[in-house]
Amino acid sequence: MATDTQEQQQTAGPEPAARPRRGGQGQRRRRFVRRRTRKRCAFCEDKALRIDYKKVDLLQNYLTERGKILPRRATGACARHQRELALAIKRARHLALLPFVTEHIRTS
Amino acid sequence: MPGYELVFIVQPEMEEEPLTKLVEKITETIGDLEGQVHQVEPWGKRRLAYSIKKHREGLYFLMQIELPSSAVRSLERSLKLMEDVIRHLIVRTDETVAK
Numbered sequence: 001m002a003t004d005t006q007e008q009q010q011t012a013g014p015e016p017a018a019r020p021r022r023g024g025q026g027q028r029r030r031r032f033v034r035r036r037t038r039k040r041c042a043f044c045e046d047k048a049l050r051i052d053y054k055k056v057d058l059l060q061n062y063l064t065e066r067g068k069i070l071p072r073r074a075t076g077a078c079a080r081h082q083r084e085l086a087l088a089i090k091r092a093r094h095l096a097l098l099p100f101v102t103e104h105i106r107t108s
Numbered sequence: 109m110p111g112y113e114l115v116f117i118v119q120p121e122m123e124e125e126p127l128t129k130l131v132e133k134i135t136e137t138i139g140d141l142e143g144q145v146h147q148v149e150p151w152g153k154r155r156l157a158y159s160i161k162k163h164r165e166g167l168y169f170l171m172q173i174e175l176p177s178s179a180v181r182s183l184e185r186s187l188k189l190m191e192d193v194i195r196h197l198i199v200r201t202d203e204t205v206a207k
Contacts, residue, residue, distance in 0.1 A: 053199075054115075054170070095115055095197055096156035096166065 039076035
């Protein structure tokens with residue numbers, strides 16, 4: 001699926017070292033720069049922020065445009081909280097609070 | 109008795125009166141299973157993220173309940189048998205068990 005790979009490129013966290021682009025003007029290589037400090041887990045930072053399958057607005061931030069769960073490298077969540085997030089999203093999906101697949105993509 | 113959270117979705121064409129009856133019936137079922145309903149929180153009509161049984165909307169209800177753990181399956185079974193309930197979820201709430 002061509003569109004699928006496109007999305008993955010969009011959502012991948014740190015930009016991988018750019019391959020020389022074909023057909024572009026000039027060769028602008030973007031260098032891979034590692035973040036100085038790793039992004040801290042938002043849920044460890046703020047203990048009051050609970051992961052709950054009912055908080056649709058919160059969970060929405062952790063989905064791609066197509067409704068897939070974002071990987072850890074994109075969310076910055078620690079292992080435990082990523083696990084909790086995934087579970088909450090799956091529960092929300094069961095209750096049709098969140099989509100399994102986004103509407104416009106399914107119908108096309 | 110452990111605490112649970114019950115969310116169920118009722119099909120959207122339900123009128124006011126049978127709706128309250130249905131909620132009562134569920135409350136009764138929980139009572140029959142020696143459970144207790146602590147709180148009922150209607151969320152109202154919401155758009156479903158995808159259609160369930162051809163319905164694009166649903167009436168959501170959240171209940172905080174207490175139930176003997178052995179009775180969860182029978183509650184789940186009776187919810188499945190109610191045709192107007194198009195989806196439900198029962199989740200344990202007490203944190204001590206969850207962690």
